[in-house]
């Protein structure tokens with residue numbers, strides 16, 4: 231395998247899913263035209279969704295989903311012990327994702343709503359870094375395949391991996407979209423980390439912050455804008471809580 | 485010879501989600517065959533409480549990475565019916581095209597990446613990339629076409645962006661639609677190559693009579709809304725979904741089981757075909773006949789062929805839908821609405837079968853109560869009883885434990901179960 235003229239070894243990779251929709255893993259099979267080339271970079275050691283072969287000698291572990299059961303905690307620790315590089319893959323893994331919405335009520339009540347009197351084990355949803363150390367985060371619900379390719383190639387070639395520091399608005403404005411704030415909607419673009427090509431506002435729906443807080447943003451001035459435009463603070467709160475990426479900010483502002 | 489063996493497949497590979505198969509044979513007779521779902525439940529019905537109507541479909545799409553468009557549209561349909569919102573015709577057409585894209589993508593993924601390796605005796609599609617490169621390439625072309633249809637209609641392949649209450653927030657450009665039509669025409673050869681490839685595979689002969697459940701609306705091969713029907717003659721209104729599911733719990737599975745007129749029932753491509761084959765496009769119809777697929781087919785392994793037949797139908801129907809969008813000025817794509825209190829069911833045919841969402845809202849449109857019944861949930865009991873019949877037959881025919889294991893795995897995969905979805 232050659233990359234920029236350097237000979238590199240195929241990277242031994244494993245993909246593991248926990249509590250989630252498995253939509254991030256599915257992105258790995260997207261961008262079909264470059265898929266065979268991307269697969270050529272990888273030595274897939276463990277990927278239950280697509281292969282019945284299983285080996286435990288992977289170096290990179292992609293970990294998808296949040297943690298909601300004790301057997302998942304154990305499985306995750308074993309993966310951490312094996313992997314040289316553990317990547318939190320997707321919003322559920324990075325922040326808890328929509329799964330954390332179930333933490334708003336006591337867990338036994340949640341069980342009662344769905345399962346009645348049957349005993350079903352569950353615990354409040356936790357992000358991967360609540361349990362083990364994480365080397366890299368790739369946020370997104372779902373992740374963007376282009377970004378995943380870039381990061382995986384970066385790990386293989388040992389070059390630095392940086393996510394954009396600026397917010398979604400920057401990409402959105404470049405696309406000359408009409409700002410949703412001008413259409414009377416609360417959009418989290420000003421405070422959310424870019425890298426998704428502003429896909430939601432480009433489709434005329436507000437950003438719900440799936441990629442988490444941007445490094446270069448001003449949270450108080452965002453709230454100020456929402457207030458000045460006379461938009462609903464409740465709606466803003468609901469959106470900020472959606473993927474749990476803004477948990478730290480929500481605690482300050484209520 | 486009287487054989488003894490146990491089959492314990494933990495985390496069955498090449499299916500979406502986590503399920504186990506347990507079989508035990510003593511003295512040449514089957515003692516137990518069980519389908520267990522051990523997926524971690526996520527409690528979406530609980531998460532939905534208090535979510536505003538405008539956000540609900542963005543939450544439920546996260547039930548499933550493969551059929552996110554179906555979940556999104558089931559929620560939207562539920563809430564539109566609850567609040568008496570009628571989306572414009574163009575939006576309905578765009579939504580149907582989105583469903584086609586998702587189904588094509590999902591069927592291609594299943595047929596090539598999950599099912600085909602079984603038929604070729606390979607652990608995954610990766611070695612098939614070397615042994616049959618042109619076949620995998622055809623599969624990727626179909627899957628990509630499905631994704632392109634979803635991206636053009638909803639903004640993204642997984643987790644749609646522009647499907648919203650009242651219609652769609654953005655219509656595809658005419659240019660995009662023309663490109664899509666071109667792409668469909670060009671990729672017919674990939675579909676034909678796929679069809680030829682499936683003719684070379686031998687589909688196991690196995691029959692266990694069951695009841696097939698799907699939507700039916702009489703005018704098109706159903707994807708969105710309609711009556712709930714079964715091959716045993718049951719017909720019910722969309723809102724009476726509970727009578728069509730009768731969910732119950734078992735002590736070995738975190739996913740629920742369902743039944744209607746019999747011990748178990750089935751949903752999915754084969755069920756849709758069995759109830760609606762008359763409404764298929766001409767070409768899809770001929771392809772079905774050429775595979776000897778006719779209603780009512782009770783061989784679950786033929787679900788693979790029914791999926792292939794549906795791919796043909798999607799090619800034909802998508803072209804017509806695009807034509808009608810090209811004739812529309814696409815100005816009216818979203819109806820204004822008022823949020824209000826209400827309650828309704830929305831049913832759509834997701835790639836793996838009929839999917840029900842039911843919601844009740846308060847006068848501000850916040851969700852008070854939600855219920856979601858997933859296609860795989862409706863197949864769990866059928867898989868379970870099929871496994872018992874199939875394993876008993878295999879043992880009677882003197883098959884070894886390896887042969888029995890392989891057949892059982894193939895059986896489960898034929899249903900294309902989406903386990904994480906079923907434990908939402």
Ligand code: SF4
Nearest residue numbers: 251253320321322371
């Ligand atoms: S981050 Fe989103 S797409 Fe990825 S697994 Fe979680 S819910 Fe699915």
Ligand code: SF4
Nearest residue numbers: 399402409410417419
């Ligand atoms: S629509 Fe959203 S992302 Fe785009 S500019 Fe406005 S606030 Fe920023």
Ligand code: SF4
Nearest residue numbers: 426430437438439440
């Ligand atoms: S626009 Fe916002 S919600 Fe949409 S993908 Fe980007 S970060 Fe996520």
Ligand SMILES: [Fe+2]
Nearest residue numbers: 855856857858
């Ligand atoms: Fe449910």
